[in-house]
Amino acid sequence: MTVNMPLIHRVMVLAVSCAALCGCAGPKEGSILPHDVRLRPGDVVFRSGHGLTSRAVMLADNGGTYSHVGIVADSAGVPVIVHAVPDEPDFPGDSDRVKMERPDKFFSSVNAGAGRVMRIADSGVAARASRVAVAVYMRGTGFDHDYDESDTVRMYCCELVEHAYSEAGMPLTGGRRHSVDLPGLRYRNVIYPSDFIRSPALRTVSEF
Numbered sequence: 001m002t003v004n005m006p007l008i009h010r011v012m013v014l015a016v017s018c019a020a021l022c023g024c025a026g027p028k029e030g031s032i033l034p035h036d037v038r039l040r041p042g043d044v045v046f047r048s049g050h051g052l053t054s055r056a057v058m059l060a061d062n063g064g065t066y067s068h069v070g071i072v073a074d075s076a077g078v079p080v081i082v083h084a085v086p087d088e089p090d091f092p093g094d095s096d097r098v099k100m101e102r103p104d105k106f107f108s109s110v111n112a113g114a115g116r117v118m119r120i121a122d123s124g125v126a127a128r129a130s131r132v133a134v135a136v137y138m139r140g141t142g143f144d145h146d147y148d149e150s151d152t153v154r155m156y157c158c159e160l161v162e163h164a165y166s167e168a169g170m171p172l173t174g175g176r177r178h179s180v181d182l183p184g185l186r187y188r189n190v191i192y193p194s195d196f197i198r199s200p201a202l203r204t205v206s207e208f
Contacts, residue, residue: 031104032112037206039079039103042126043072043119044161044172044196047112053087060180061192066116069157069193070106071164073130081106082133084160086143096143098136098155118202120170128168136160147180147187158191172199 039045046066048054054067061067070083081103086096088111107115120126136155144154152163158173165172173196177189196202 030109031107032109032115032208033103033107034206034208037117037208039072039081039117040119040123040126041072041074041079041130042123042128043117043205044202045070045072045081045103045106046116046118046193046197047107048114049111050113051087056182056185057193060178060182060185060190061194064192064194065114066193066197069161069196071130071133071161072103073100073134074127075100079103082130082137082160082164084141084143084155084157086145096145098141098143098160100134100137114208116197116207117205118196119205120172120201121203122170125165125168125170129164129170132164132167133160136163147190149189149191158193158195161196162191170201172196172201174199 047068048058048066049068057067058064068083068085070081073080073082080100082098082100083106084098088099089095090099106112136152141152141160142154144156144159146154147156147159149155149159149162155163162171162173173191176191176195176198178192180187180190
């Protein structure tokens with residue numbers, strides 16, 4: 001008996017069957033962080049995302065290159081990245097919050113299209129800043145959807161990095177703050193990722 005499926009249905013079935021047979025169902029997730037980059041505690045790391053929120057951040061940042069920033073810390077000799085991020089739940093019901101993740105997850109090709117690592121010369125200050133960031137993570141800090149740095153109850157990504165370095169005695173942004181006036185996005189006194197890139201205290205270790 002012949003089944004007359006619509007042409008587009010037959011094409012879809014054929015495509016799925018071929019993908020299953022040849023193992024080419026789609027690109028595999030990987031890390032965009034180069035293998036030869038050695039992260040150190042206190043490094044400030046940047047990434048640009050693929051989604052609408054990331055594009056909105058870069059648009060607000062006068063066409064900035066990156067939409068997200070974090071800080072490297074040490075976890076029993078293993079580098080991790082502490083960052084405040086929305087819309088990346090690790091499990092059903094997970095809240096938007098400050099996370100501590102492996103570099104390969106932070107720089108996953110699912111979340112990152114480009115990246116950068118920057119470093120300050122004073123390793124002691126960098127280590128202190130990284131410990132402050134870990135303490136923020138350990139207390140279960142939520143993500144600051146109001147982008148308000150007047151308190152540390154909740155934090156957004158740039159606020160977290162600036163807070164960590166300010167507590168370590170070396171604020172990085174020079175007090176630069178901005179107003180965001182886009183459709184649906186209106187905030188005051190916001191820190192952008194580009195404010196860290198312009199910091200004279202930071203130098204670029206790797207850009208990819």
